[in-house]
Amino acid sequence: MKKRALLTAVLCAVSAATISAAPATAAPREGTGRGEVRFATYNLxxxxxTPGLLREHLANPDVDDVYRRQAHNVAEVIQRAHPDVVLINEFDYDSEAARLFAENFLAVSQNGAPAQRYPYRFVAPSNTGIxxxxxxxxxxxxxxxPGDQAYGDDSFGFGLFPGQYGMVVYSKYPIDARAVRTFQLFKWRDMPGNAMPADFYSPEEQAVLRLSSKSHWDVPIRVGKKTVHFLTSHPTPPTFDGPEDRNGRRNHDEIRFWADYVxxxxxxxxxxxxxxKGGLKPGQNFVIAGDQNxxxxxxxxxxxxxxxxxxxPLVNARTTPASPGAAEATTLQGGANLTHRGDPRFDTADFSDTAPGNLRADYVLPRVGTKVAGSGVFWPVRADPLFRLTGVFDPQWSAVNGFPTSDHRLVWADLVLR
Structure with missing residues (x-):
């Protein structure tokens, strides 16, 4: 569903600041006295x-080109939504680039939006392009x-070079560095009852093939005396394969991993x-987040x-983040959207109107018993001045992905932790 455009974990702390605001597309939290924490996911x-290009772009924010404009735009989306903890998908693995984005973009006001400072961040290697x-x-x-699609297809996760399409977690709350767990190397065959197409992969391939197309991370966030396990991933799109449905099956099992882990x-x-070995202990708090495709x-x-x-049964999915912009897009774009069974208000990605149409692909799912005080999807209607941050497909953005920011939307939820 996400288009295919043609090593050591790092935990960093930077200076802290507290800045808050209530953007037009996200509910205000200040003054409620309920102690909400805003968790978000954003495939930006x-x-x-090419390797190193993201770092170059983020190191020189004042250059005016389509790449820097996109970086400024996605930073503004995050500022408007002001999450406390956010997973970033499709950010090339580079700890220095993660620092530069935080300091040169997120911590600098974009078009008057409130600057956001994240004292803590986590990055780690991705299976993409390996x-x-x-x-x-x-x-x-x-x-x-490296550099061509066939190389990406033969890598543990699709990528034109090692680390392309990686992940980053930014947090205003401390990350328990020693307790972080990553599952980059977990073998697909080691999941009991897995859906791997055994007649497609040779025995030798089955012996080495990793489950995660990027990685799965358990990043414990300390919120006061509470710890929340931020369970983050970005499963492969269930497309770009053949009748064996190898990517669809892998997507299924990448999602199943968290279902079993909790x-x-x-x-x-x-x-x-x-x-x-093992997953979460009984009763531990968690939030599952990511572009699940x-x-x-x-x-x-x-x-x-x-x-x-x-x-x-252990996931609170009773509240579904929604937006008026997603519903409007279905009406205006038509096509495959008109055949969908799902409620268009819940869509989080603006895909081709021919197929598959707009879909709900991005999720913030807390543990059952966690109160959801508010939630939403950053997808403004066309009459909203902030619509410029999502927009519609335009060839001028083709050097990036055809959109001013991304074909995905930021999804957030305000959680009252147990």
């Missing part, structure tokens, strides 16, 4: 076509040349990159993959 499409040494797309050739009786098979009703998902989370 800051990936770049050569597997195998012919994973079964085209008869093992591609070892269920103590099902998580014993899981191991992290340090060899520690799966809609509950529409699109190309394998066996309604996202329902493994939205219908999970």
């Amino acid at each position: 499409s800051l990936n770049r076509p 050569a597997s040494g195998f012919d994973l797309n079964n085209n008869g050739v093992v591609d070892t040349t 269920t103590p009786r099902k998580s014993s098979y899981i191991y992290d990159d340090k060899g520690r 799966a809609d509950p009703y529409d699109g190309d998902s394998y066996q309604s993959a996202i329902r493994q989370l939205t219908e999970h």
